[in-house]
Amino acid sequence: MGKELLLNAVENECIEAVNNKYPDEQKVIVFGEGNADADIALVGEAPGEKEIKYKRPFAGAAGKNLDEFLDILGLKREDIYITNTVKFRPVKINPKTLRLSNRPPEKDEIALCLPFLQRQLDIIKPKIVVTLGNTPLRALTGDNKITIGKCHGTLIEECRYDIFPLYHPASILYNMSLKEVYNKDLLKFKKILKDNG
Ligand code: URA
Numbered sequence: 001m002g003k004e005l006l007l008n009a010v011e012n013e014c015i016e017a018v019n020n021k022y023p024d025e026q027k028v029i030v031f032g033e034g035n036a037d038a039d040i041a042l043v044g045e046a047p048g049e050k051e052i053k054y055k056r057p058f059a060g061a062a063g064k065n066l067d068e069f070l071d072i073l074g075l076k077r078e079d080i081y082i083t084n085t086v087k088f089r090p091v092k093i094n095p096k097t098l099r100l101s102n103r104p105p106e107k108d109e110i111a112l113c114l115p116f117l118q119r120q121l122d123i124i125k126p127k128i129v130v131t132l133g134n135t136p137l138r139a140l141t142g143d144n145k146i147t148i149g150k151c152h153g154t155l156i157e158e159c160r161y162d163i164f165p166l167y168h169p170a171s172i173l174y175n176m177s178l179k180e181v182y183n184k185d186l187l188k189f190k191k192i193l194k195d196n197g
Pocket of ligand 1 (some may be wrong): 044045046047051056057059060062065084097147170
């Protein structure tokens with residue numbers, strides 16, 4: 001079976017598992033997109049409002065930063081595979097506006113989605129997984145104490161693929177002082193890609 005078919009099968013299982021867990025919520029699944037043969041996979045936290053509207057990871061404001069990231073590396077979205085740790089939008093009700101707003105995913109939401117992320121990566125077999133922020137870094141290393149502040153920009157060698165932790169692009173939107181750090185990390189990543197052909 002080709003990779004796309006395998007990915008579709010895992011996506012369908014994921015949809016079923018999420019619907020079983022939250023039968024009354026009609027959660028929209030944003031499973032991932034891009035090149036199933038990519039050497040680089042990018043893993044974010046969870047979809048937001050725009051992502052579930054367009055059913056595409058990083059379709060909103062954080063996606064702009066992501067496009068800058070790809071520009072610096074001379075890559076296009078089609079060259080890599082992009083997904084999230086949690087495949088649905090974690091929401092809370094904003095008490096002031098009474099509208100839904102994003103919140104960080106909770107442990108049980110991550111635990112529900114992690115096996116599907118792992119299976120996705122097992123199918124794609126990237127050489128490097130770029131994790132954006134603490135959520136994918138902790139989920140994929142299985143280390144809940146690891147922090148992006150300490151290990152950003154440093155390659156972590158795991159048996160199936162290496163992990164390159166980056167700050168989440170959204171954190172740069174909220175904290176411009178991180179931009180310089182982030183750009184330095186990107187240059188390190190560019191060098192790693194160059195050294196590895
Ligand atoms: N959009 C995504 O798809 N993932 C994130 O982590 C943030 C925004």
